[in-house]
Amino acid sequence: VTETGDRYTLTLTFDDGPNPTYTPQVLALLHKHDATAVFCVVGQSVHDYPQLVQRTVAAGHTLCNHTYAHDGQFSKRTKQDMVRDISRTKEEIDSAVGGRATVPYFRQPNTYVQPSVMPVLESLDLRPLDWTIDPRDWSRPGADAIVQSVLGQLRPGAVVLLHDGGGDRSQTVAALEQILDGIDAAGYRYVMPGEK
Numbered sequence: 536v537t538e539t540g541d542r543y544t545l546t547l548t549f550d551d552g553p554n555p556t557y558t559p560q561v562l563a564l565l566h567k568h569d570a571t572a573v574f575c576v577v578g579q580s581v582h583d584y585p586q587l588v589q590r591t592v593a594a595g596h597t598l599c600n601h602t603y604a605h606d607g608q609f610s611k612r613t614k615q616d617m618v619r620d621i622s623r624t625k626e627e628i629d630s631a632v633g634g635r636a637t638v639p640y641f642r643q644p645n646t647y648v649q650p651s652v653m654p655v656l657e658s659l660d661l662r663p664l665d666w667t668i669d670p671r672d673w674s675r676p677g678a679d680a681i682v683q684s685v686l687g688q689l690r691p692g693a694v695v696l697l698h699d700g701g702g703d704r705s706q707t708v709a710a711l712e713q714i715l716d717g718i719d720a721a722g723y724r725y726v727m728p729g730e731k
């Protein structure tokens with residue numbers, strides 16, 4: 536890798552899984568492109584599909600805690616309830632991988648991490664994970680629109696928000712191959728957030 540190439544780094548993130556239909560397809564496409572990503576998993580789906588979490592970790596991807604039931608009002612909860620929710624989700628992940636899982640990140644559902652959540656993350660040694668590119672793939676704007684939105688906004692240090700769960704993600708899967716081709720062609724390398 537050249538010095539110039541080193542500056543071209545980005546992070547792919549996938550939210551709201553694991554999902555038995557879409558997560559395996561996303562994993563296969565990432566593998567084909569030698570790409571790693573962060574998967575922001577929901578505790579109750581981890582409970583339902585633990586093998587998919589195992590596969591995700593075994594493939595070299597990183598996990599992110601996305602609450603137990605995708606709580607859209609998370610930052611309005613008491614600190615105690617936030618800790619309980621995050622811990623319950625972590626326990627579900629640990630149980631899925633059969634040991635103490637490495638889960639460095641937390642992503643708040645539907646929004647950037649809000650100020651009231653930050654002290655809780657600090658107390659649990661979690662890093663907030665926001666994003667810089669949101670193609671709103673969940674709104675199903677068409678695979679082409681998802682591709683154009685992501686590739687049109689690529690910047691060094693970008694964090695791309697996509698979804699492998701929470702609904703019909705066939706457009707996201709259809710877009711992903713072209714997105715990965717475009718990222719490869721632009722000379723980007725995949726890193727975890729904050730890594731150089």
Ligand SMILES: [Zn+2]
Nearest residue numbers: 550551644645
């Ligand atoms: Zn989400």
